Amino acid sequence: xxxxxxxxxxxxxxxxxxxxxxxxxxxxxxxxxxxxxxxxxxxxxxxxxxxxxxxxxxxxxxxxxxxxxxxxxxxxxxxxxxxxxxxxxxxxxxxxxxxxxxxxxxxxxxxxxxxxxxxxxxxxxxxxxxxxxxxxxxxxxxxxxxxxxxxxxxxxxxxxxxxxxxxxxxxxxxxxxxxxxxxxxxxxxxxxxxxxxxxxxxxxxxxxxxxxxxxxxxxxxxxxxxxxxxxxxxxxxxxxxxxxxxxxxxxxxxxxxxxxxxxxxxxxxxxxxxxxxxxxxxxxxxxxx
Amino acid sequence: xxxxxxxxxxxxxxxxxxxxxxxxxxxxxxxxxxxxxxxxxxxxxxxxxxxxxxxxxxxxxxxxxxxxxxxxxxxxxxxxxxxxxxxxxxxxxxxxxxxxxxxxxxxxxxxxxxxxxxxxxxxxxxxxxxxxxxxxxxxxxxxxxxxxxxxxxxxxxxxxxxxxxxxxxxxxxxxxxxxxxxxxxxxxxxxxxxxxxxxxxxxxxxxxxxxxxxxxxxxxxxxxxxxxxxxxxxxxxxxxxxxxxxxxxxxxxxxxxxxxxxxxxxxxxxxxxxxxxxxxxxxxxxxxxxxxxxxxxxxxxxxxxxxxxxxxxxxxxxxxxxxxxxxxxxxxxxxxxxxxxxxxxxxxxxxxx
Numbered sequence: 001x002x003x004x005x006x007x008x009x010x011x012x013x014x015x016x017x018x019x020x021x022x023x024x025x026x027x028x029x030x031x032x033x034x035x036x037x038x039x040x041x042x043x044x045x046x047x048x049x050x051x052x053x054x055x056x057x058x059x060x061x062x063x064x065x066x067x068x069x070x071x072x073x074x075x076x077x078x079x080x081x082x083x084x085x086x087x088x089x090x091x092x093x094x095x096x097x098x099x100x101x102x103x104x105x106x107x108x109x110x111x112x113x114x115x116x117x118x119x120x121x122x123x124x125x126x127x128x129x130x131x132x133x134x135x136x137x138x139x140x141x142x143x144x145x146x147x148x149x150x151x152x153x154x155x156x157x158x159x160x161x162x163x164x165x166x167x168x169x170x171x172x173x174x175x176x177x178x179x180x181x182x183x184x185x186x187x188x189x190x191x192x193x194x195x196x197x198x199x200x201x202x203x204x205x206x207x208x209x210x211x212x213x214x215x216x217x218x219x220x221x222x223x224x225x226x227x228x229x230x231x232x233x234x235x236x237x238x239x240x241x242x243x244x245x246x247x248x249x250x251x252x253x254x255x256x257x258x259x260x261x262x263x264x265x266x267x268x269x270x271x272x273x274x275x276x277x278x279x280x281x282x283x284x285x286x287x288x289x
Numbered sequence: 290x291x292x293x294x295x296x297x298x299x300x301x302x303x304x305x306x307x308x309x310x311x312x313x314x315x316x317x318x319x320x321x322x323x324x325x326x327x328x329x330x331x332x333x334x335x336x337x338x339x340x341x342x343x344x345x346x347x348x349x350x351x352x353x354x355x356x357x358x359x360x361x362x363x364x365x366x367x368x369x370x371x372x373x374x375x376x377x378x379x380x381x382x383x384x385x386x387x388x389x390x391x392x393x394x395x396x397x398x399x400x401x402x403x404x405x406x407x408x409x410x411x412x413x414x415x416x417x418x419x420x421x422x423x424x425x426x427x428x429x430x431x432x433x434x435x436x437x438x439x440x441x442x443x444x445x446x447x448x449x450x451x452x453x454x455x456x457x458x459x460x461x462x463x464x465x466x467x468x469x470x471x472x473x474x475x476x477x478x479x480x481x482x483x484x485x486x487x488x489x490x491x492x493x494x495x496x497x498x499x500x501x502x503x504x505x506x507x508x509x510x511x512x513x514x515x516x517x518x519x520x521x522x523x524x525x526x527x528x529x530x531x532x533x534x535x536x537x538x539x540x541x542x543x544x545x546x547x548x549x550x551x552x553x554x555x556x557x558x559x560x561x562x563x564x565x566x567x568x569x570x571x572x573x574x575x576x577x578x579x580x581x582x583x584x585x586x587x588x589x590x591x592x593x594x595x596x597x598x599x600x601x602x603x604x605x606x607x608x609x610x611x612x613x614x615x616x617x618x619x620x621x622x623x624x625x626x627x628x629x630x631x632x633x634x635x636x637x638x639x640x641x642x
Binding site: 027033080081084085087088090091093094095097098099101102104105106108109110215219222223225226230259260261262263264266267269270273274277278279 | 418421425430431435540551552586598601606607
């Protein structure tokens, strides 16, 4: 039981961390609340399903292609539907909601509302402290941690990462320092969508693939981002593990747990906000005027 | 008798001098007349049902605009007010047997209470934080609804409420006249001193506070007012559908409210109402139209999303403000609106550019 909760919480936390970090990057750099973020995660899951189950291609190839195609789709959406109306916050928000709905409806049209599944990349299981854990779970955990570490490296050690962080910190000053803010926004969008699609590729063997699978991660992701502090990468990381563990505890321990998992996560978020209105790691910076 | 004649003459004078000179005001007049006259043209059960639901959702969308558009307190969880009012109304009606004209206002008071409860933590938050936090409340409540099926009916909800009125036409007039009256009241609120203060809070809260306005109190007032109007919509919905289920708390409904309002045009009260009256019947027409092609997959929501996306791509201000700017222009000197083809302003005679 304990190991179950531990492994489940770690995997959920890592996937949520991938999603929330991507979401916070775009929110920080381009000021977009991208509701369609988890819809792109779903897109990558569906593409992998098509590749492995319908076309019968090898799994690794499918994952890489799916990630690239999803990034391309994300950039096209950003360029044609979000960037032209950047000045109008409400309109931009609705556009991302509409994009999410469109993707959901497209998958509903093509595949119907069936619960689909993808076979695990590797079979078998390992025994940890007397509990069977499938190798796929361990692989997912390992991949997620590798990606998280490399994102950290990318943001902290490379020049592009520096550009992203400084644009998120102060867009106008970054522009004045001669940075190509539009270009940075594109790169950030690509990284963000890339993280979402990697998250999709990692969890696709562990979850059921269906057209509304983006709703639950969306709510968890929004809660995590608020909990950790908007735009803060560390905050998203810590928040993701807190809510990931909270979710698996609720699901494993409470009798009506699966109904209450959203409610408990969001209650934690509200309790934290009552004590710290700027989130766990948020900095309360000067109001923009 | 002479007083009546004088009164009618005054009404005509206002009509000629103030209403008929502007296409937008004529459009409002035509809209009100059309809403009131619809049952004279058709008493079709199905059409009336669509229009009743449309008017209920119009109240909901306008109340969202009062809070999120005018006061700038972006609310992603507007379904909370709707759902709380629907459940309170249903419980009062089923357990205590209260008739609709008591249970709906009491349900709305329940929504006001919900507005106070969520308003107090939310007042400390701003912008995106506020938006994402308010999203949480209806989801928490929905979790509770599913976890305690004994009180709330769980997944099936509470059904078997009393009918709103005896007949469908009476239902139609109750909901639509209420929609017009409440819409008018909300529009008046935004035009009053309170409305100007709410507007100031949206534009610059720090400056409003510096001007000696207790912004906390006014934001709480906005939450309560918006909750009250949304609550009436929720109560009407519960009594009309004779059901209060978890669908009234869904994230989808909260998003739908925002889509209607932004599509129609925020910060105008009439924009959201127009948005609902365009999109909701359009969806039903689309359903009937697509039913003729059973071989096609279910693509209604896809068309809806695509329509919204394309409209906002080219008219990011919303449909109604865009149309209004096409047919009217503002006088550069006295800021009065004029029909687009006038060469000189109708008030101050300044040349229109």
